[in-house]
Amino acid sequence: IRYTKLIKMAALRRGILSLSLRTTLPRLMYHRNTSVHTWNNIRLYSTGYGETIQVFLRQGFPVVSLPLPSRNEVCEFTLRPYLQTVGSVLNNIKDEDKGIDRIAIYSSSGSRVSQSTGVDILLQQDFEIEVNDTRYKIIVPDNISSAPLDGEQSLSDVKNMIHKLYTSLNVDVHQLAKERELRGQLEYLRSELQPLEEQCRQLMERSDRRTNITVWGLLGLMCVQAGFFGRLTFVNYSWDIMEPITYFVTYGTSILVFAYFVLTKQDYTYPDARDRQFLKFLYGSAKRQNFDVEKYNHLKDTIFKVEGEIKRLHDPLQLNLPTPNPTISKD
16 A cells, blocks of 8 residues: 555656646746847847748739738738838738737848838848747848849939929929019019119219319319429529429329329229229218118129029020020131
């Protein structure tokens, strides 16, 4: 009886031991499977590899057949390279199966792909999709991985064609709107300039009159000087006495001309001297009359630029018209 009890106790212990092993071994295996390290980016994930899936084309679009964990069925997902990102693809997979707790996409090197990455970049090489605790390796064929380059070129050509079409259809409307805007700006500037233009005209007339008086006054003074020296030479004194005096007067005039060059950094020419005197009178009168010279010059420069823009809009190149052939003279 004692021996039988010992056998029963041993069997019971073996049963408990086997039960504990059955309850602990899966957990140990789970922890052993989860302790997979990628030392390049120090990442720990919990997964077991499932089947390998290959991307195929259907009506020109890449398609991925992915098993869903809740219903144990395969669902096909169509990828749109230039319209979708990784995040939108993952959201579509989650919408199909609410039992998906965790889903992510990894590159072939083990790095996680951000959700902002485009699908066209994702399909350049093989990748992996992790759904809950199962990871599926996605194989991208060569004809699909090289397709985004051609598609990108085609998309660029379509964009260029649309841009040219839009330009040809709307360039006239744009030019008319731009010209209308410039002409409105030109009218406003001219209305602002008109009172200043009238005041400036009066100041210029007054300055021109004063300059003429100065020039004629200098001419009269020179005539008086010549007559005075003539009287002294032929009436009061003789040429022997007046010759040294006229020499020093002429030399003094040369000194004044050279002093003009030193002060103004310009040669003494009669037109330049007259213009300089005219500007001196003009700015003096403007200061006394509180005339804003800077505002007047700014308005004039702006009007000149606006008129240049209007002329540029009428250029044959801007109107998409053939340019006239240049005429070559026979000479």
